[in-house]
Amino acid sequence: MGGNSPCASCKLLRRRCTKDCIFAPFFPSDEPHKFAMVHKVFGASNVSKMLQELPLHQRADAVSSLVYEANARMRDPVYGCVGAISYLQNQVSQLQMQLAVAQAEILCIQMQQEPALPEPQMDADDKSFVVHNELSSMAQFMNHPSTSNVPQEALKREYPWT
Template identity: 70%
Template sequence: MGGNSPCASCKLLRRRCAKDCIFAPFFPSDDPQKFAIVHKVFGASNVSKMLQEVPFHQRSDAVSSLVYEANARMRDPVYGCVGAITFLQNQVSQLQMQLAIAQAEILCIQMQQDQHTANDPDQLGFEEEEEKCFLLHDNGFSVAQVQETLKRESLWT
């Protein structure tokens, strides 16, 4: 920067901001908290070394990653962003399971409607089909597993 106001890094570290300051392009003086949190987690020396090893055109992305990880480490000092990612992956898995259950319910309803539409006088077959469908669904089977089981047992057409 070298001009009027020092970058957030130089301001926090109370030093003169040199013309070729490695922090100046990424830590502007109007956003001091951005550097403060990165400095607190990684230290200015480590951040400087990391930035020097990254090509200039990728430094902005590296700084964004450092800021993200520093914020995550402040919330969760042990796992950082890995904890957040793991939480989100578990949430996706739970939502996928809920989706599979909803799809199984839709399948069961469609099978009931198909059976009613056909006006099949064999209500015993329909009741078996309905019971099998809900048993499979209640035990956490996916839609594909429900369909495969019903096909094997000749209840699915």
């Protein structure tokens, strides 16, 4: 940066910010919390080495990833962003199962409203029994404990989107 205000990393590290500072484009002085988290989790030296090894056009994405991972590690030191991903995948699976149950219920309602055909078919009680058994099986599957090792209740407390 080299101008009036040093970048957030040079401020935190208490050093002079030069015009070729590798951190300056990614950690502006008005966002010191970003570098503070990344520094605490990865260390300034490691981040500097990572950025130097990358082509210029990939550095901004790398910094975004480092900030995201550092934030996740600060919230959950054990699982980091993997915990958040696992939680979201579990949530998607549950929502897919709920969608399947809703579609089955719609199908059941549509079948009950169809006019009777001349061929022998199941009566309404038989249809209701079959659909009820299917829905019970789906509900048991939905309530089956997750195979994930990530404690779901802990994730619900840690992540704002839960």
